[in-house]
Amino acid sequence: MNEMNQSITCKHAVGLILRSEEHRLTQEQQIALKSHLKSCSLCRTFDKQNQDIVQNFPHVEDPTAVFTREEKDEIVQVAIRSAGQEPGESGEE
Amino acid sequence: MGSQPVEDESAIERMFRNWVNEYSDPLFLYARKRLPDEETARDVLQDSFVAAWRNIRSYRGETSVKSWLYIILKSRIIDHYRKTARAFETEELIEPADPFFDETSHWREGRYPAEWVVQFRDPVEVRDFRRVLKLCSRKLKEMQYAVFVMKYLDGLDSEEICESLGLSVSNFWVLMHRAKVRLRACMEKNWLEK
Numbered sequence: 001m002n003e004m005n006q007s008i009t010c011k012h013a014v015g016l017i018l019r020s021e022e023h024r025l026t027q028e029q030q031i032a033l034k035s036h037l038k039s040c041s042l043c044r045t046f047d048k049q050n051q052d053i054v055q056n057f058p059h060v061e062d063p064t065a066v067f068t069r070e071e072k073d074e075i076v077q078v079a080i081r082s083a084g085q086e087p088g089e090s091g092e093e
Numbered sequence: 094m095g096s097q098p099v100e101d102e103s104a105i106e107r108m109f110r111n112w113v114n115e116y117s118d119p120l121f122l123y124a125r126k127r128l129p130d131e132e133t134a135r136d137v138l139q140d141s142f143v144a145a146w147r148n149i150r151s152y153r154g155e156t157s158v159k160s161w162l163y164i165i166l167k168s169r170i171i172d173h174y175r176k177t178a179r180a181f182e183t184e185e186l187i188e189p190a191d192p193f194f195d196e197t198s199h200w201r202e203g204r205y206p207a208e209w210v211v212q213f214r215d216p217v218e219v220r221d222f223r224r225v226l227k228l229c230s231r232k233l234k235e236m237q238y239a240v241f242v243m244k245y246l247d248g249l250d251s252e253e254i255c256e257s258l259g260l261s262v263s264n265f266w267v268l269m270h271r272a273k274v275r276l277r278a279c280m281e282k283n284w285l286e287k
Contacts, residue, residue: 009198011191018269022250045206049277052211053226056219057245060227062126062181075142076113080106085149 013043017050041076109146116162117142123163124260127170127242129235137173141166171257174239179259181236181268193274206277209284224285229279237272 008016016033019025025033037044067075117138124134144165152161195201212218233241245253255265 009194010200011198013192014274015266015270018266018273023250029218042200044272046277047253049206049209049280050102050273052222053273053276053280054245055221057230057241061220062122062222067121070284073114075117075139076110078095078139079109079113079142079146082143087099 008036010043014046017047105149109149112158116159120162122236124166129238137169141169174241174258177235178260186264207281225280225283229276232279237268240268241272
């Protein structure tokens with residue numbers, strides 16, 4: 001059940017969980033979060049699942065689409081047409 | 094290939110064509126992971142090659158071609174998100190009632206986080222979990238996806254992301270909060286129903 005007698009709300013606790021990843025919590029916030037998590041199983045579940053998500057996200061597999069020869073030719077043609085036939089010297093990058 | 098300044102026009106075009114042949118696939122994959130859909134990724138990649146062609150004479154080989162092209166692409170991706178962020182700063186903060194938290198800011202009944210079990214020692218299950226994670230991350234709203242990717246794929250912190258995108262710190266945390274809560278709910282639904 002969702003305990004209602006905590007000093008911070010669940011929404012606030014979720015915000016603190018996210019900021020804690022960057023070690024940005026004050027001592028008071030750390031204490032408030034710890035106390036909230038001790039008594040709120042819902043936010044403990046969120047906290048654990050958030051860790052599952054952030055640890056696995058960098059390892060999500062890459063898409064595998066590749067360009068055909070024709071698509072690559074098209075990229076070249078569009079680039080040359082869009083920028084004018086002559087390559088410039090604007091030094092933009 | 095292409096590390097020396099080249100003056101002859103046909104040679105420059107040939108060099109450019111070689112760059113597209115060699116690097117368009119990895120550049121596209123880089124863009125595709127960081128942008129919300131395939132069409133946007135293609136557009137941003139094309140814009141990057143337009144910029145590369147426009148500036149090809151100023152390329153002096155100080156960095157590798159690959160690095161130079163990635164610098165251009167990264168700046169185009171940030172440009173894309175900066176434009177979206179400007180719209181977000183003025184419009185998107187006004188949202189109807191929070192679907193996940195009630196008026197007292199506790200988890201809304203019916204949206205309580207349910208536990209899921211993942212055997213992270215089982216490679217097949219890990220692959221499945223990451224497949225669902227990819228599916229759910231792609232359902233985030235564009236700016237939510239942007240801050241999520243910049244933080245967890247590119248390893249930037251909130252200050253760096255805000256500076257890159259021109260976002261306020263408070264709006265960054267609003268975006269991240271919504272992204273995480275939605276992503277978790279989507280994972281729960283799809284993981285428990287799989």
